[in-house]
Amino acid sequence: MSSKNLFQKVWEAHTVGTLSNEQTQLFVGRHLIHEVTSPQAFGMLREKNLSVRYPERTFATVDHIVPTNESSEPYSDSLADAMIKELRKNCDETGITFFDVGSGMQGIVHVVGPEQGLTQPGMTIACGDSHTSTHGAFGAIAFGVGTSQVRDLLATQTMALNPLKVRRIEVNGKLEPGVYAKDVILHIIRKLGVNGGTGFAYEYGGTVFDGFSMEERMTACNMSIEGGARVGYVNPDEKTFDYLKGRPYAPEDKDWDSSVQVWRDFASDEGCSYDDVVSIDAGEISPTVTWGINPAQAVSIDESIPSVSEVNPSDQESVREALEYMQLEGGTPIKGIPIDVAFIGSCTNGRLSDLEEVASRIHGKKVKEGVKAIVVPGSQIVSKLAQQRGLDKVFIEAGFEWRNAGCSMCLAMNPDKLIGDQLCASSSNRNFKGRQGSPTGRTMLMSPTMVAAAAICGVVTDSRQIFNS
Amino acid sequence: MALAKITEVTGKGICVLGDDIDTDRIIPARFMKCVTFDGLGEYLFHDVRFDEDGKPKVHSLNDPAYQNASIIISGANFGCGSSREHAPQSIYRAGFRAIIAGNFAEIFFGNSINLGMPCLSMNEANRKKLSDLVIGNPDAVLKIDLIECKLRSENLVFPFTLNEGARDSLIRGMWDPLDELIEANSEIERVSRTLNYT
Numbered sequence A: 001m002s003s004k005n006l007f008q009k010v011w012e013a014h015t016v017g018t019l020s021n022e023q024t025q026l027f028v029g030r031h032l033i034h035e036v037t038s039p040q041a042f043g044m045l046r047e048k049n050l051s052v053r054y055p056e057r058t059f060a061t062v063d064h065i066v067p068t069n070e071s072s073e074p075y076s077d078s079l080a081d082a083m084i085k086e087l088r089k090n091c092d093e094t095g096i097t098f099f100d101v102g103s104g105m106q107g108i109v110h111v112v113g114p115e116q117g118l119t120q121p122g123m124t125i126a127c128g129d130s131h132t133s134t135h136g137a138f139g140a141i142a143f144g145v146g147t148s149q150v151r152d153l154l155a156t157q158t159m160a161l162n163p164l165k166v167r168r169i170e171v172n173g174k175l176e177p178g179v180y181a182k183d184v185i186l187h188i189i190r191k192l193g194v195n196g197g198t199g200f201a202y203e204y205g206g207t208v209f210d211g212f213s214m215e216e217r218m219t220a221c222n223m224s225i226e227g228g229a230r231v232g233y234v235n236p237d238e239k240t241f242d243y244l245k246g247r248p249y250a251p252e253d254k255d256w257d258s259s260v261q262v263w264r265d266f267a268s269d270e271g272c273s274y275d276d277v278v279s280i281d282a283g284e285i286s287p288t289v290t291w292g293i294n295p296a297q298a299v300s301i302d303e304s305i306p307s308v309s310e311v312n313p314s315d316q317e318s319v320r321e322a323l324e325y326m327q328l329e330g331g332t333p334i335k336g337i338p339i340d341v342a343f344i345g346s347c348t349n350g351r352l353s354d355l356e357e358v359a360s361r362i363h364g365k366k367v368k369e370g371v372k373a374i375v376v377p378g379s380q381i382v383s384k385l386a387q388q389r390g391l392d393k394v395f396i397e398a399g400f401e402w403r404n405a406g407c408s409m410c411l412a413m414n415p416d417k418l419i420g421d422q423l424c425a426s427s428s429n430r431n432f433k434g435r436q437g438s439p440t441g442r443t444m445l446m447s448p449t450m451v452a453a454a455a456i457c458g459v460v461t462d463s464r465q466i467f468n469s
Numbered sequence B: 001m002a003l004a005k006i007t008e009v010t011g012k013g014i015c016v017l018g019d020d021i022d023t024d025r026i027i028p029a030r031f032m033k034c035v036t037f038d039g040l041g042e043y044l045f046h047d048v049r050f051d052e053d054g055k056p057k058v059h060s061l062n063d064p065a066y067q068n069a070s071i072i073i074s075g076a077n078f079g080c081g082s083s084r085e086h087a088p089q090s091i092y093r094a095g096f097r098a099i100i101a102g103n104f105a106e107i108f109f110g111n112s113i114n115l116g117m118p119c120l121s122m123n124e125a126n127r128k129k130l131s132d133l134v135i136g137n138p139d140a141v142l143k144i145d146l147i148e149c150k151l152r153s154e155n156l157v158f159p160f161t162l163n164e165g166a167r168d169s170l171i172r173g174m175w176d177p178l179d180e181l182i183e184a185n186s187e188i189e190r191v192s193r194t195l196n197y198t
């Protein structure tokens, strides 16, 4: 038998057949839904008189529009309120499990899935959200899909897809202190470009990924889509199994050992082939910050923002557009650029370890006057665990607002938004024009620790210098 | 329900210039608060078309010369960003029936084909020539021929490419896969039973 990579094995195990247009009909074992991209799909099902085929394979939560500073319904935004009620009704009618706001388990769908143990190795997972790639951290093949596919999945638990090629990205060596998983993925995107991953699944490996915690792997897999790769994954190992053990939806005692065996077998075989391999030296990665309007427009903290004249002719137009939008001058050092808002949260960096890492560094420091700084835990469980450890107090003491779980300012479909052309140091994953709610708002992506450093200094700062790491 | 066989798209063009037109630009997130897609056409490219007071800015979509355009011509990496189907839905509901760009983000491409809206890739030189033609004569009729993979207008011919599977499903009227997926019912059940998880 020839050796295979994880992607090929999972794909084969879930293939139902080949469609007349040559696409694969792929079985999706776990389907996650949220309030923004599912109501239209339920509507389409009703129109066609179809029912939900396997309600036990779909799980729901609310995250995108849920307000983070109001806890009782009806919410002041009546459209948001209506969407949440619609999801509740759809789940009630179809028997889909819903981690509702009152459950104590609500949160960003990509935080909730792993936390509940719903995300496991060797699975196919889909969700109507592009950051579904996060779940690949467990060795699952996880796709972001559109609403028509949400409809297809509800009706048949399958969808039509073209197979992907697989690129292995190896990061070997040792990361310098103060360099995080966020910097690794920003660096990868910067190197390979925002559409370098088109048509590929990214398999991340090497000593750096082996050494990463599950939460760090999630941060990196989360942003695969920003590099154009629809899927990103890490092969499952002991860390994966340890993380899952005892979680509510993980296999129980008698099934545990056999499940671990099955999971182990899904990992890429030694010596298997890839369509492409890229190697990156961990030593070349520094704290990385975006200066532009796509996540590849990034520099390390010691560098200057590029000027139009120094980039390839084919990039000049986009660099010009980005500099103009960001109101930045090419050639200026990234360090020292003033910020107005600091946001720690999102499915990229809103987990317990992110909050712990920042809290351990900001003791005795204060957010600069005039900077609005908010911390939004990725889920109610993250929030509860953080509070048990007293992290909320550390943040509040330092001048951050402590909010309820949700997507918050990552995409600002809720009251948390930038105003005018405010510049936000953000631990989220997208810096597109208008992403954070104001059509002229500006976003700089960085690690949560770098966001905290910027909040404290009021300007983009090398966190290693102020936190002595 | 049989779907229309899409072998050609005929209409006027409109240029939305620039590379990396992302889904947040196509439909800003705040307009995604809707339980159906019905009203989305109105908000297409909202923030680049209107200023903060809602007054129209200079943008081809606000230009009366392109009022009835149904084919968008744009740059590279069109539709990058989020998986939101709201983006192609808002384009479709604003009356567009085809998009021509350098290339497309994968999820956006798939979502558009599922709506029966072809996304055609054309090289930069031809795109430039085509944009010049449309800007010079907004009333020029563009005829997209999906059988021959050629766009024709005013005696000019512009070749384009379209992924073979997508092209095939459009011209056979099979662009929405749902019926075919449902047909595989017993195979679906078989795969479901082989998995070690529910």
Ligand code: SF4
Binding pocket: A063, A064, A108, A109, A110, A129, A131, A346, A347, A348, A406, A407, A410, A411, A428, A429
């Ligand atoms: S946190 Fe941001 S990227 Fe993640 S699911 Fe929410 S809106 Fe999407």
